[in-house]
Amino acid sequence: MTAKTGIAARAALIGLLATSALAPVRAQTLPGGFVYLRDIDPSIIQDIRYATANNFVGRPLAGYGAGECVVKREVGLRLKAVQQELAAQNLSLKMFDCYRPARASLDMVKWSQNGHETAAERRYNPKIPKTELFRLGYIASRSQHSTGAALDLTLVDLKADNSGKYDPSKAYADCTAPVESRPPEGSVDMGTGYDCTDVKGHTAAPSISPDQRAWRKRLVAAMARQGFVNYAKEWWHFSLPGAGGAAYDFPIQPRRN
Numbered sequence: 001m002t003a004k005t006g007i008a009a010r011a012a013l014i015g016l017l018a019t020s021a022l023a024p025v026r027a028q029t030l031p032g033g034f035v036y037l038r039d040i041d042p043s044i045i046q047d048i049r050y051a052t053a054n055n056f057v058g059r060p061l062a063g064y065g066a067g068e069c070v071v072k073r074e075v076g077l078r079l080k081a082v083q084q085e086l087a088a089q090n091l092s093l094k095m096f097d098c099y100r101p102a103r104a105s106l107d108m109v110k111w112s113q114n115g116h117e118t119a120a121e122r123r124y125n126p127k128i129p130k131t132e133l134f135r136l137g138y139i140a141s142r143s144q145h146s147t148g149a150a151l152d153l154t155l156v157d158l159k160a161d162n163s164g165k166y167d168p169s170k171a172y173a174d175c176t177a178p179v180e181s182r183p184p185e186g187s188v189d190m191g192t193g194y195d196c197t198d199v200k201g202h203t204a205a206p207s208i209s210p211d212q213r214a215w216r217k218r219l220v221a222a223m224a225r226q227g228f229v230n231y232a233k234e235w236w237h238f239s240l241p242g243a244g245g246a247a248y249d250f251p252i253q254p255r256r257n
Contacts, residue, residue, distance in 0.1 A: 030070065031248060034148055036255045037069035037098065040076035044069075044083050045094040045156055047186070049194065050104060051252070054166045054183070056124035056195050057111050063101030066254040070099040072148040072243050078226040079151075085222060090158045094187050096194050096236060097152040100145030102249040109134070109141050119171075123183070125197045126174040137233055138197045147244035151228075152236045154187040154194065155219050162186035176200045188215045194236055203235040 030036075037044060049055045051067035071079070083093050112130045121130065133139045144150035156162060164184030173181035175196030179189040191208035192201045200207050203216055220230050223238050231237040 031250060033072050034070055034099065035073045035076050037071055037076050037079065037095065038255060041080040041083050043087070043092065044079060045092050047094060047096060049096050053168065056121055057108065058118060058120050061104040062107040063103045063251045065251050068252055068255050069095045070148065070252055074243050075149055075240050078228070078240065082222050082226050092156045092158055094154050094156045095151065096154065097145060099148045099252070100143055101251055102146045102247050105141055105143045105146065108139050112139065123172060123174045124195050126176060128197050133197055142247060144239050144244060146247035148248065149244035150237065150239040152194065153238065154185070154190060154236055155215060156187050190215055190235055201235060202233050203230055204232065
């Protein structure tokens with residue numbers, strides 16, 4: 001290599017590196033039909049709880065490498081339509097869970113069999129031993145979430161003060177307690193916290209207030225207008241019939257711009 005060609009090669013390499021640094025990084029490659037909800041509608045609020053320690057297991061679940069909502073494209077488009085309707089009422093959807101890697105469900109199984117319960121775990125399961133959660137249908141070893149067609153969500157009143165943050169050092173009351181005693185979720189009062197394994201968390205529970213019942217009905221109705229079906233034992237859980245299929249186990253990775 002001559003001096004001239006060496007200088008030219010180095011210049012070309014420097015130019016290539018500079019161009020690469022400026023070029024946008026491609027998003028994680030998802031299986032066909034899956035999308036990041038943020039790419040469909042970035043206005044939908046996300047608080048993916050299984051990517052954090054703020055959940056009934058008390059740590060991030062296996063496969064949750066990022067707090068991102070991943071769904072089937074059709075599901076995402078219908079969520080966008082729900083969000084557009086709610087926005088006109090100064091409301092927003094808030095996602096707690098979307099696609100769930102199959103390994104995360106197996107992680108839940110192992111957790112339920114580990115033989116002990118912490119105070120934080122009992123906030124979510126105040127009356128039911130965690131060994132009974134699968135038998136009673138609160139947790140599934142094979143979840144609809146792993147198909148990309150099931151969702152956990154709530155409503156946010158955009159006019160309200162939603163600034164409260166979860167403090168892991170604080171001794172909160174259990175998920176059935178009045179909203180001011182429960183861990184803050186930055187959402188309307190649905191009568192229980194998210195993932196509350198209690199009859200009070202059943203969508204049609206008789207023991208909630210008229211206002212709480214009205215919020216639940218409002219969420220169910222808004223989702224139903226786009227074809228989503230609620231799970232009767234969990235006011236927060238919805239699925240889109242026909243949009244599922246095979247279960248997947250790819251991990252959730254950060255979305256890149």
